Amino acid sequence: MNNETSERIDVPNIVSEEECQFFIENGYLVVPDLLTDKEIEEIRGDAVTLARGEYNCDGIDPVPETVTDQQAIGRILCIHQPHYVSETIEKYVKHPKICGILSQITAAHLPFWDGSVKCMQSMLFVKPPNFQGQAWHQDEIYIPTRDRSLIGAWIAMDDATIDNGCLWVLPGSHRQGYLYPQRNHENPDEFDFAQESFGFDESDEIPVEVEAGTLVFFNGYLLHRSRKNRGDTFRRVLVNHYCNSWSLLPWSIQEGERPADADRRCIVPVSGVDPYAWKGYDEPPKRISSRFCKAIEELPPMTEGGE
Numbered sequence: 001m002n003n004e005t006s007e008r009i010d011v012p013n014i015v016s017e018e019e020c021q022f023f024i025e026n027g028y029l030v031v032p033d034l035l036t037d038k039e040i041e042e043i044r045g046d047a048v049t050l051a052r053g054e055y056n057c058d059g060i061d062p063v064p065e066t067v068t069d070q071q072a073i074g075r076i077l078c079i080h081q082p083h084y085v086s087e088t089i090e091k092y093v094k095h096p097k098i099c100g101i102l103s104q105i106t107a108a109h110l111p112f113w114d115g116s117v118k119c120m121q122s123m124l125f126v127k128p129p130n131f132q133g134q135a136w137h138q139d140e141i142y143i144p145t146r147d148r149s150l151i152g153a154w155i156a157m158d159d160a161t162i163d164n165g166c167l168w169v170l171p172g173s174h175r176q177g178y179l180y181p182q183r184n185h186e187n188p189d190e191f192d193f194a195q196e197s198f199g200f201d202e203s204d205e206i207p208v209e210v211e212a213g214t215l216v217f218f219n220g221y222l223l224h225r226s227r228k229n230r231g232d233t234f235r236r237v238l239v240n241h242y243c244n245s246w247s248l249l250p251w252s253i254q255e256g257e258r259p260a261d262a263d264r265r266c267i268v269p270v271s272g273v274d275p276y277a278w279k280g281y282d283e284p285p286k287r288i289s290s291r292f293c294k295a296i297e298e299l300p301p302m303t304e305g306g307e
């Protein structure tokens with residue numbers, strides 16, 4: 001065994017010192033117009049391919065040809081890990097402008113950080129009209145890092161508004177690195193079935209209304225949520241999660257593993273070096289999964305070509 005790192009991935013600097021500082025202090029950063037209309041159209045097209053079950057993978061079965069694209073995606077709240085099966089989504093996981101920003105802010109709270117970043121998760125939200133949002137949570141509850149460097153890069157594929165269920169954040173709530181307890185919520189009409197974080201003052205929450213092509217970056221300790229889509233358009237988002245490559249990734253600890261050195265290796269390096277390249281990489285399973293909410297349970301069965 002040797003301790004060789006991976007080859008360095010160079011990405012451009014995109015945001016200013018002030019924007020980096022804003023992220024460190026507030027736990028989120030909005031960058032408008034980062035992706036072009038053509039790029040957004042490409043991700044939207046891939047959402048249809050995924051929803052139609054056209055990738056050869058477990059998780060979403062192919063739908064009959066008579067089912068329209070709108071009907072196919074109209075049944076999806078969120079697909080987890082689409083980059084495992086879709087080269088298009090993987091391309092956006094590695095998008096140089098997005099990764100350039102990640103190389104500037106992901107672990108900017110740490111002295112000596114060299115801009116190295118790796119990706120471990122993608123989620124494609126479609127969130128059709130009437131579909132539920134996600135209750136208050138912090139992403140590090142689900143994906144722990146060793147150095148508070150988890151970050152979401154939230155790509156708006158549609159204009160996201162209060163009406164159609166945009167993101168809401170509690171600025172500064174990441175600062176102490178405190179993980180709030182979670183419980184089952186009693187609002188299945190507003191939020192999906194995931195638990196809610198509680199025990200904090202939410203009165204300073206703000207909506208993050210953005211136009212398609214905007215990126216919203218948020219730290220893994222930032223409290224955030226999104227509400228039900230009360231509009232009449234989809235609210236599509238591709239949100240990818242990353243962290244400092246120098247942090248181990250003790251995610252989904254398996255039997256016999258120690259929290260101190262557990263390290264999931266189904267990752268994609270996207271900037272700088274991967275200091276643990278010598279461990280090798282796990283092949284992603286050819287599997288995606290779907291997230292559920294009350295609106296999905298209430299849908300009539302899909303009939304061929306019908307409503």
Ligand SMILES: O=C(O)CCC(=O)C(=O)O
Nearest residue numbers: 125134139152226237239
């Ligand atoms: O976009 C949303 O509705 C929620 C996204 C979210 O909560 C997350 O990525 O952690």
